[in-house]
Amino acid sequence: MLHYFQTSRTQPKLVLAAALFLLLSAVSSGCTPKEIAIQNLGLINEARAEAGAAPLQWDEQAATKAQAWAERMAAANTMSHSEVTDGMGTEWNHLGENVGYGKSIQVVHGNFLNSQRHYDTMVASKYTSAGVGVAFSGKVMFVAEVYRG
Numbered sequence: 001m002l003h004y005f006q007t008s009r010t011q012p013k014l015v016l017a018a019a020l021f022l023l024l025s026a027v028s029s030g031c032t033p034k035e036i037a038i039q040n041l042g043l044i045n046e047a048r049a050e051a052g053a054a055p056l057q058w059d060e061q062a063a064t065k066a067q068a069w070a071e072r073m074a075a076a077n078t079m080s081h082s083e084v085t086d087g088m089g090t091e092w093n094h095l096g097e098n099v100g101y102g103k104s105i106q107v108v109h110g111n112f113l114n115s116q117r118h119y120d121t122m123v124a125s126k127y128t129s130a131g132v133g134v135a136f137s138g139k140v141m142f143v144a145e146v147y148r149g
Contacts, residue, residue, distance in 0.1 A: 033070075036105050037063065037132035040143065043109045044122055044130065051123040056130045061088065062146040063131025066097075069144040070133035073099065077137045084146065096121045096147035101140055108143045121147060 031039070038058065045055040065087040073079055084095045098118045102108040112118040121127075127147040135142050 033067070033134040033136070036134045036141075037067070040105050040109060040132045040134070040145070041130060043105070044132075044145070047113060047119070048123050053123045053125050054128070056127060056147070059129035059131045059146070059148055061131065062129065062148050063133065066131045066133030066144040066146040067135070068133065069099070069146075070135040070142045073101070073142040073144070074135035074137040074140075077140075079142065082144070088146070088148070092148045094124075094126045094147075094149035096124065096127060098122065098145040098147075099143065101142045103139060104141060105134070105143065108141060112145075121145075124149075 041056065041058060048055060065082070068087070069082045072082075079099055079101050081097055081099055084097045088095060098112055098121055100108045100111055100118070102111060112122060122145075124147070127149040129149075130145060130147045132146075133144040
């Protein structure tokens, strides 16, 4: 489901369980893709806090790019990385991207946590903002996370 699936990373179960409960409640109430994307940034920031990294701010330009890419992946029903610099202008020193798919944001985020490369991108201190895109192909959720620093 992810491009790079390396080592497992254990996270404190109580924090993760509480976050998953809140997200499951929100998703089951019919959240929009934008609402799911914003909730995902909250999960990213929880992982960053546990790793000692500063929280990321929502980045609308990165979110626009991520949303367009998530929609493209969903339309093609396949996962791939974008050309991360496309649509990101010149106001950055570092860009990164995680892409994945699954039945829920919890599944996708869990896979990112359990993939060393995706986790490293998520918690890298060189990033200060991020945007997330979410799109569906049937019951499959495609997610793109674009990081900027």
